[in-house]
Amino acid sequence: MMVKKIIYTGFFAALVAVSVTSCKTPGIAQREENKNVPASYANNSLDSTNTATIKWKDYFTDPNLAALIDVALKNNQELNITMQEIEISKNEIRARKGEYLPFVGLGAGAGVDKVARYTNIGAMEATTDIRPGKEMPEPLQDYRLGLQANWELDIWKKLRNSKKAAVNRYLASIEGRNFMVTNLIGEIASSYYELLALDNQLAIVQQNIGIQNNALEIVKLQKESARVTELAVQRFRAQVLNTQSLQYDIQQKIVETENRINFLVGRFPQHVERSTQAFTDLVPAAVQTGLPSQLLANRPDIRQAELDLMAAKLDVKVARARFYPSIGISAGIGYQAFNPSYIFKPQSLMYNFAGDLMAPLINRNAIKAEYYSANNKQVQAVYNYEKAILNSYIEVANQLSRVGNLEKSYGLKAQEVEALNQSVNISNDLFKSARADYMEVLMxxxxxxxxxFDLIETKLQQMEAMVAIYRSLGGGWN
Structure with a gap:
């Protein structure tokens, strides 16, 4: 009894020593994320009304543009690839969930065994009777059928935290998809407005070709009356040819822009239906930026970074739990016999039950490396999260300033166009009355x-700014 007591005491002491030693984890520096943002944007407005909450169909009211976006949300290849990544993340949750549930398997087997007579096992089988007068068969057959179960007790929440991390990554992949939707809608809208601008530029060029042809005919008549020389005729003709060549450059840009849109909506090149309204008559939608703090809820990329950070924190807990002892339970029940006719008899019943405790004691470098890496990734995720917040604020601030400056610029450009249109008429009249040189008319x-062209370009920038600030605020995905 005294010997057994000493043995049990020694085993318990060793078990405690293993547990205490394995529970020690290396200390590292932690870093918490900073979610603070300024109270308002540069306009100092504290109004919480936010354009990001507007549905994209209500924000982009052009029916042709809405139809393109609808098709893109179904057919865009990059978006469909992302949807498969979401399914992969969902499967990862199933895998992690299964790890902390018991593994139960059904097994069956058959075999035959012939041992040498002059061995301890052979000698014992030769002198063993199954029942009086009936020896053990030789060779010995073996048939097995039963259930086997294994289960790791998740006392340190290692497996559950691993599953939670997988859930957060799944949710992050959904936010990544939302961010892609926002960018996709913005890219299609920008390309669509660029297409409208090119249409209007082409119309202006064709209109100018007509004006310049009329001027060329007038110069030819003046040359016949010796009022101008052949030099003036050739300069006017060169101007017409230059403008005619310009229209083909614009037509090529129209083809490329149409095909960019066709690619985004997942179809082969074809004509893109679009509005015939004068581009300069478009009025950008009014934008309300709300509060910077709303970016944390509205921007999918910020929410994605936040969920990745939550997953990284759980990964640290999982890595820390690997230093602790793991407890496993295994059990089995079934039937085993050397003859199939005996396999389901009560005497053929077999079962087993065992528990084990395992803890890392010596050479824990791999576990330490994994733990350090998990902590480094968690710090990295903090920086990514803070970067996403800072980037989103700066994007909104830039686009907000851009909207205001483009509005002022467009007003001045419109006045410039009006002044130059009048200058063209004046120069033509002066040229007809020989009070202006032909170079003045050409210039x-x-x-x-x-x-x-500059006026249309400024209008395009206005429309693109309207798209960009909507995307920057986090609109379009909901």
């Missing part, structure tokens, strides 16, 4: 054409 026509 005025060129300046007028460039100013109209």
């Amino acid at each position: 005025t026509q060129r300046d007028a054409l460039e100013s109209k």
Whole structure:
């Protein structure tokens, strides 16, 4: 009895020593995320009304643009690839959930065994009777059928935290999909407005070709009456040819922009239906930025970074739990016999039950490395989260300033176009009455054409700013 007591005491002491030693984890520096943002944007407005809450169909009211976005949300290849990544993340949850549930399997087997006679096992089988007068069969057959179960007790929540981390990554993949939707809608809208701008530029060029052809005919008539030389005729003709070549450059850009849209909506090149409204008549939608703190809830990329951070924190807990002892339970029940006719007899019943405790004691470098890496990734996730917040605020601030400055710029550009249109008429009249040189007419026509192009470009930038600030605020995915 005294010997057994000493043995049990020694085993218990060793068990405690293993547990205490294994529970020691290396200390590392932790870093908490900073969620603080300024109270308002540069306009100092504290109004919480936010354009990001508007549905994209209510924000982009052009029916042709809405139809393109609808098709893209179904057919875009990148979006469909992301949807499969979400399914992969969902399967990861199933895998992690299964790890902390018992593993139960049904097994069956058959075999035959012939041992040498002059061995301890052979000698025992030769002198063993199954029942009086009936020896053990030789060779010995073996048939087995039963259930086997294994279960790791998740006392340190290692497996449950691993499952929670998988859930957060699944949710993060959904937010990644939402962010892609926001960017996809923005890219289609920007390309659509670019297409409208190119249409209007082409119309202006064709209109100018007609004006310049009329001017060329007038110069030819003046040359016949010796009021101008052949030099003036050739300069006017060169101007017409230059403008005619410009229309083909614009037509090529139209084809490329149409095909960019076709790619985004997942279809082969075809004509893109669009509005015929004068591009300069478009009015950007009014935008209300709300409060910077709303970005944390509205921006999918911020929420994705936050969920990745939550998963990284859980990974640290999982890595820490690997230093602790793990407890496993295994059990089995079934039938085993050397003859199939005996296998379901009560005497053929077999079962087993065992428990084990295992803790890392010596050479824990791999566990330490995994733990350090998990902590480094958690700190990295903190920086990514803070970066997403800072980036979103700066994007909104930039676009907000851009909207205001473009509005002022467009007003001045419109006045410039009006002034140059009048200059063209004046220069033509002066040229007809020989009070202006033909170079003045050519330069005025060129300046007028460039100013109209600049006006359309500024309008395009206005529409793109309207799209960009909607995306920056986190609109479009809901």
